[in-house]
Amino acid sequence: MVTKNRPVKRLTKAYIAGEGKAQALDTPSQLTNILWRAYRGNLGDRNVAIVWMLFGAGMRINEVAQLKVKDVCWPNGSLKKTFVIPASYTKTNKSRAAYIVARQHREALDIWIQQRIDERAILSDDGSYGGLRADSPLFLSKKGGWRKFAMNVKKYQTKNGEKETMVCSSLENLMRDIFKGAGIEAGSSHSKCIPVYCYTLSESTFALAA
Numbered sequence: 590m591v592t593k594n595r596p597v598k599r600l601t602k603a604y605i606a607g608e609g610k611a612q613a614l615d616t617p618s619q620l621t622n623i624l625w626r627a628y629r630g631n632l633g634d635r636n637v638a639i640v641w642m643l644f645g646a647g648m649r650i651n652e653v654a655q656l657k658v659k660d661v662c663w664p665n666g667s668l669k670k671t672f673v674i675p676a677s678y679t680k681t682n683k684s685r686a687a688y689i690v691a692r693q694h695r696e697a698l699d700i701w702i703q704q705r706i707d708e709r710a711i712l713s714d715d716g717s718y719g720g721l722r723a724d725s726p727l728f729l730s731k732k733g734g735w736r737k738f739a740m741n742v743k744k745y746q747t748k749n750g751e752k753e754t755m756v757c758s759s760l761e762n763l764m765r766d767i768f769k770g771a772g773i774e775a776g777s778s779h780s781k782c783i784p785v786y787c788y789t790l791s792e793s794t795f796a797l798a799a
Contacts, residue, residue: 620644622771629770632731636767638701639728639760645694646687650764652678654738654757659723661689661698666719668695680754701728710735730759 627636642653655678661669668689676684689695702719706712711725726737743756 619771619773623768623773626771627767634697634701634704635728636763638697639764640767641691641694641697643764645691646689648674648687649680650760651680651740651754651756653728654726654740654760655755656727657723658718658721658725658727661727662702662718662721662723664717664723666717668698705729705735708735728760 623640624637627633627640630636639650639653642648642656643650648656652674660675661672663669670690671686671688673684674687676682679685689698702721704710706720710729711722712720713722717723728738729735730738738757738760740755740757742753744751744753746752
């Protein structure tokens with residue numbers, strides 16, 4: 590069963606300073622600054638696309654790290670507008686719907702996918718899925734060549750006892766550095782923003798990050 594309301598609740602729940610939670614974004618300019626900062630460096634196109642998956646699709650960074658090409662693309666290579674985050678990716682072991690509808694979000698993914706194709710990063714044999722291998726990770730690390738991000742098991746305590754989840758420390762640290770570089774000192778990959786910001790940024794605003 591796919592839960593439909595959890596992404597919105599996660600993104601809009603009020604941030605209260607001092608509770609040990611990541612700082613929320615409360616102005617469009619903060620998201621613009623994060624996008625601009627994410628674009629710096631050789632992997633800027635990838636990082637901008639990741640930021641959009643966090644704020645445009647309401648995903649957690651460890652869910653983003655596990656996304657496969659076939660999760661967000663149709664066999665003909667076009668991007669889905671609605672997709673399902675599999676339960677196996679999530680901290681709660683519950684699947685849910687996510688969306689790729691903002692023009693800037695879709696453009697960012699198209700640009701990143703084109704970079705993968707241009708650099709021949711895990712391509713399909715038959716040209717399906719836009720030329721990328723369907724079961725390959727959507728986002729790749731580039732350390733000594735293109736490869737998937739390492740995932741590690743993290744144990745944590747809940748009121749029902751100890752649980753385990755998969756985490757991608759390298760991506761968590763990358764997003765934390767990007768947020769700090771954008772002036773969001775208490776920000777991290779767990780930060781939230783009002784979803785409407787992702788749909789109202791102007792073309793000129795996004796151009797700063799692209």
